[in-house]
Amino acid sequence: MLKIDDLEAKWLRYKIKSYTPRFIVSFFIFLGVLFFIFFDLPYNFILEKQSEIFSDHNHNTLAKNDLTTLSETKKNSDSEGISEDVNIDTSKKKKIVQTHDEITLSPSMNFIQSIRQDTPIYYDKEKTNKKVSTKSQVVKKEAVIHSPRIEEIVLKTDVTKKETSEINIKRKNTQKDIEDVIERFKKSNNPVLSLFIAKKYYELKDYRQAYNYALTTNELNNKIEDSWIIFAKSLYMLQGKYKAIEILNKYIAESNSQKAKILLENIKSGKLQ
Amino acid sequence: MLTDIFENSKQVFLDTVDAKDHVQIDRFSTIYQSLKDSVNKPLKMILLYGKPGTGKSMFLSKLYNDLLPMKRIFLYQNPILDDSEFFKRLAQDILDVKYQGELNFTQFMKIIEEYSSDETPVVLLDEAQLYSSNLMEKIRLLSDTRKIKFVITLHKTEEEDLIAKEHFQTRIWDTIELENASAEELKTYIQKKLMKANCFDIAHMFKENNVKLIHKLTRGNYRETNKLLYTLFEIYLHYLEFNPSRINANKISNKLIEMSAIHTGILNA
Numbered sequence: 001m002l003k004i005d006d007l008e009a010k011w012l013r014y015k016i017k018s019y020t021p022r023f024i025v026s027f028f029i030f031l032g033v034l035f036f037i038f039f040d041l042p043y044n045f046i047l048e049k050q051s052e053i054f055s056d057h058n059h060n061t062l063a064k065n066d067l068t069t070l071s072e073t074k075k076n077s078d079s080e081g082i083s084e085d086v087n088i089d090t091s092k093k094k095k096i097v098q099t100h101d102e103i104t105l106s107p108s109m110n111f112i113q114s115i116r117q118d119t120p121i122y123y124d125k126e127k128t129n130k131k132v133s134t135k136s137q138v139v140k141k142e143a144v145i146h147s148p149r150i151e152e153i154v155l156k157t158d159v160t161k162k163e164t165s166e167i168n169i170k171r172k173n174t175q176k177d178i179e180d181v182i183e184r185f186k187k188s189n190n191p192v193l194s195l196f197i198a199k200k201y202y203e204l205k206d207y208r209q210a211y212n213y214a215l216t217t218n219e220l221n222n223k224i225e226d227s228w229i230i231f232a233k234s235l236y237m238l239q240g241k242y243k244a245i246e247i248l249n250k251y252i253a254e255s256n257s258q259k260a261k262i263l264l265e266n267i268k269s270g271k272l273q
Numbered sequence: 274m275l276t277d278i279f280e281n282s283k284q285v286f287l288d289t290v291d292a293k294d295h296v297q298i299d300r301f302s303t304i305y306q307s308l309k310d311s312v313n314k315p316l317k318m319i320l321l322y323g324k325p326g327t328g329k330s331m332f333l334s335k336l337y338n339d340l341l342p343m344k345r346i347f348l349y350q351n352p353i354l355d356d357s358e359f360f361k362r363l364a365q366d367i368l369d370v371k372y373q374g375e376l377n378f379t380q381f382m383k384i385i386e387e388y389s390s391d392e393t394p395v396v397l398l399d400e401a402q403l404y405s406s407n408l409m410e411k412i413r414l415l416s417d418t419r420k421i422k423f424v425i426t427l428h429k430t431e432e433e434d435l436i437a438k439e440h441f442q443t444r445i446w447d448t449i450e451l452e453n454a455s456a457e458e459l460k461t462y463i464q465k466k467l468m469k470a471n472c473f474d475i476a477h478m479f480k481e482n483n484v485k486l487i488h489k490l491t492r493g494n495y496r497e498t499n500k501l502l503y504t505l506f507e508i509y510l511h512y513l514e515f516n517p518s519r520i521n522a523n524k525i526s527n528k529l530i531e532m533s534a535i536h537t538g539i540l541n542a
Binding site: 002004007008010011013014015017239241242 | 448450507508511512515516528531532535536540541542
């Protein structure tokens with residue numbers, strides 16, 4: 001006898017239970033969105049404001065520095081002449097560079113590490129040798145390193161990455177490839193070739209052909225472990241699970257093959273797909 | 274009127290093993306043909322296996338009904354667990370001899386070895402996983418005489434995997450596995466079953482989403498599907514009687530399918 005009211009109540013409970021995880025997930029997503037809206041946007045706004053304030057401040061300091069250097073140059077030109085004006089100009093430049101260091105983001109030198117990792121050891125050695133010799137120069141020029149250089153280096157690393165990805169050889173196991181090997185096998189009757197064909201057919205999921213060639217290999221040389229393995233696997237794939245088990249058991253009894261034992265376990269447990 | 278239609282539909286899904294209820298599905302037809310072919314081959318033993326509820330008993334029943342006019346065929350739907358009773362039943366069916374006292378394996382073997390016939394009798398053993406391994410061993414020896422051909426059905430469970438035993442593997446010459454239905458097959462199964470009972474309107478009420486839900490709940494198991502749909506129509510009948518305004522009699526409701534699943538224990542609420 002059906003108790004519809006009870007059943008309806010149970011159904012309602014089931015629905016609530018089944019929707020609870022979805023509700024929790026969507027609630028957290030909603031919270032995340034809220035967090036983004038209320039915390040992340042004001043944070044960005046503060047950052048923008050900060051950068052604006054910084055830029056204003058730096059403009060002021062730059063202007064001040066310009067003024068001081070100009071006044072200094074004026075004073076110095078008056079007292080020491082034009083030849084010293086050039087020196088003052090360089091000091092002015094230094095000051096400007098210093099102020100720029102304060103404002104702009106300084107380039108990360110981590111890329112050198114990545115370049116080192118990417119380049120072969122002998123290049124690295126050369127670089128270190130060069131570095132030792134030019135170390136003093138680098139120290140002097142460190143402040144003058146500009147971002148464009150870094151960009152160049154980064155591009156170079158990208159190029160090396162592209163080159164390495166192009167090196168990968170793509171091999172296609174087409175039917176034609178197998179046909180060529182079949183032709184060779186017909187001429188030579190070599191079990192290595194027939195085993196190769198069996199493996200390729202297995203990879204191409206043509207289990208009937210894989211079965212045939214594994215059997216042929218086995219007839220030519222029944223000591224080849226892989227011919228037993230491919231034979232059993234193909235048989236399994238052709239819905240002959242119990243035959244495959246039987247064959248593997250026989251082969252294990254004869255050869256004590258570890259590979260066959262593992263395959264047998266996989267077939268029995270249904271792990272072989 | 275509507276009540277009658279739902280009542281008929283409910284009866285369609287009553288879980289019984291009757292060859293007349295067999296529904297033609299493409300995969301079934303192929304498997305059945307291969308089983309029929311195997312029976313006609315000179316094989317000692319044929320194994321039909323699959324998970325419970327995949328239609329093994331139905332197959333065996335259909336095979337029995339189809340071959341009965343042409344072959345000497347015997348169906349043992351309920352396992353005979355006592356050795357002596359089993360051999361006495363075989364003797365009665367195959368040799369037309371009724372034994373009163375005990376009949377042990379050695380005696381029966383002697384009788385069967387002397388027996389000769391133009392046609393090998395076929396014995397269909399359902400639920401063979403219930404037979405003791407000792408009796409199964411004797412059945413194997415009987416099949417070795419080639420005087421009787423056995424078709425056995427087994428549940429596909431790891432503990433009851435009798436065929437894993439090496440001695441058995443070598444005797445089984447053909448194995449046929451039955452699997453659960455796909456969503457598409459399940460739809461065909463439901464609709465054909467209903468149409469067979471002239472419930473055309475109800476058959477067309479099952480839409481894609483209904484079948485998908487049923488398949489999800491039953492994993493395509495025929496027995497579970499029968500159970501679920503039987504309860505579903507029972508719920509419909511209940512609503513029609515007591516609260517008809519709460520249901521739409523023109524389409525199958527997923528809510529009611531889920532309620533049936535809860536009632537039958539498929540879903541834990």
